[in-house]
Amino acid sequence: MYKVLIVDDEPLILDGLQYVIDWEEHGAEIVAMAGNGVEALRALEQSSIHIVVTDIKMPVMDGLELIRQTKNRGLNVKFIVLSGYDEFELVKKAVVYGVENYLLKPLEEEELSSTLLNTIEKLDHEIQLSIHHRQNYSIVKENILFRWVAGRIGHDELTSRAEFLGIDLSFEHYRIARVIQEGPPREGEASSGLLASAILNVCEETMNGFAGCIAFRSLHGEPILLFGWSGEESMNGDELEEMLEERLAACSSNVRRYLKLDVSIVLGPVVCGYGSVAASYRETFRTEEAPGSVRTGDTEAAHPTVLKLIEYIDRNYAEEMSLKTLSDIFNLNAAYLGQLFRKTTGDMFSVYLNRIRIEKSKRLLEESHLKMGEIAAAVGFSNVQYFSNVFHKLVGVYPTDYKRKIASAE
Numbered sequence: 001m002y003k004v005l006i007v008d009d010e011p012l013i014l015d016g017l018q019y020v021i022d023w024e025e026h027g028a029e030i031v032a033m034a035g036n037g038v039e040a041l042r043a044l045e046q047s048s049i050h051i052v053v054t055d056i057k058m059p060v061m062d063g064l065e066l067i068r069q070t071k072n073r074g075l076n077v078k079f080i081v082l083s084g085y086d087e088f089e090l091v092k093k094a095v096v097y098g099v100e101n102y103l104l105k106p107l108e109e110e111e112l113s114s115t116l117l118n119t120i121e122k123l124d125h126e127i128q129l130s131i132h133h134r135q136n137y138s139i140v141k142e143n144i145l146f147r148w149v150a151g152r153i154g155h156d157e158l159t160s161r162a163e164f165l166g167i168d169l170s171f172e173h174y175r176i177a178r179v180i181q182e183g184p185p186r187e188g189e190a191s192s193g194l195l196a197s198a199i200l201n202v203c204e205e206t207m208n209g210f211a212g213c214i215a216f217r218s219l220h221g222e223p224i225l226l227f228g229w230s231g232e233e234s235m236n237g238d239e240l241e242e243m244l245e246e247r248l249a250a251c252s253s254n255v256r257r258y259l260k261l262d263v264s265i266v267l268g269p270v271v272c273g274y275g276s277v278a279a280s281y282r283e284t285f286r287t288e289e290a291p292g293s294v295r296t297g298d299t300e301a302a303h304p305t306v307l308k309l310i311e312y313i314d315r316n317y318a319e320e321m322s323l324k325t326l327s328d329i330f331n332l333n334a335a336y337l338g339q340l341f342r343k344t345t346g347d348m349f350s351v352y353l354n355r356i357r358i359e360k361s362k363r364l365l366e367e368s369h370l371k372m373g374e375i376a377a378a379v380g381f382s383n384v385q386y387f388s389n390v391f392h393k394l395v396g397v398y399p400t401d402y403k404r405k406i407a408s409a410e
Contacts, residue, residue, distance in 0.1 A: 005030075008058070052066075052079050080101055145224075174271050175271070177224070177265050179255075196222065202258055245335055323337055358394045361375050
């Protein structure tokens with residue numbers, strides 16, 4: 001369904017255009033209306049609009065200026081112009097900017113219908129061409145990306161292709177993740193690659209560009225996620241590590257939710273420079289096969305591990321703790337550990353840890369005379385403001401207010 005914006009300074013025309021034709025029958029819907037060009041530009045910036053039906057003479061900003069500014073902003077919008085008999089000079093200028101048609105007021109149903117159908121046919125054709133070009137482009141890009149991570153491409157070819165394909169080789173750090181389907185492949189889907197594409201789409205939407213994420217498939221159709229970033233912070237840092245774990249756990253959860261499929265995500269180590277990416281990719285196979293590694297779908301093996309983890313958290317909640325540090329203690333990949341924890345408990349590791357810490361802090365607020373900073377430190381928060389914000393999120397009041405209520409109740 002193509003989205004239409006109607007622009008006219010006369011309310012009666014705005015209202016009447018809704019009923020001149022059956023827009024839905026033509027494959028279109030009116031999603032916004034505006035009384036002048038300024039309002040129309042605002043609507044174009046806020047919504048994805050395909051067709052604009054606009055009056056040419058309006059206050060504040062006329063239709064001609066609206067068309068000009070829209071084209072200058074690079075928006076791919078089709079314009080149908082409404083005009084009176086005395087506005088032909090303006091219409092001629094509008095035609096120079098490339099409008100689909102100009103219609104005289106009062107509007108004739110047949111003429112608007114025919115113009116709209118022709119415009120939609122042109123949009124359909126453009127979309128088909130765009131899809132064809134994107135498919136060819138994606139095939140080439142996937143091929144180059146996989147050859148890069150697999151170490152099967154020379155330096156000169158990689159750098160020249162990367163520039164053309166928009167692949168960023170300038171990051172300081174890179175990291176690879178492989179998405180592995182649990183259980184036997186579904187009949188008919190594995191060979192066509194539809195399932196791998198669906199998994200990639202879900203992961204790409206979930207990651208939403210985090211750490212420069214690029215999602216693509218290997219030559220065998222296996223989904224791969226490539227991360228790249230620069231700056232002083234490293235993906236080995238606890239905070240960034242935890243953020244990555246949360247996103248990857250969300251990927252697994254969303255794949256299960258939307259595709260009814262369990263997947264494991266195996267992370268390779270962080271490497272420096274684009275020339276070392278293949279090393280990160282190779283390590284994902286060693287991690288997958290390492291003794292003690294557990295896949296997302298292995299629920300029976302997950303329970304004992306997570307129970308031990310919960311016991312450890314309950315005893316050591318005041319210490320600095322992250323999935324990275326715990327993965328070293330339990331000899332499991334951090335992403336795997338996070339996935340197992342969430343699948344078993346229904347909570348993200350960070351959410352569970354914060355809940356434990358806040359419960360402990362409530363007892364200190366009730367039973368001690370410690371200052372707020374001392375309480376925060378005693379339960380594992382190095383930042384008082386962060387402690388206060390987490391407390392408010394989980395309890396509904398700030399710790400100072402909680403303390404005050406306890407004191408007034410005594």
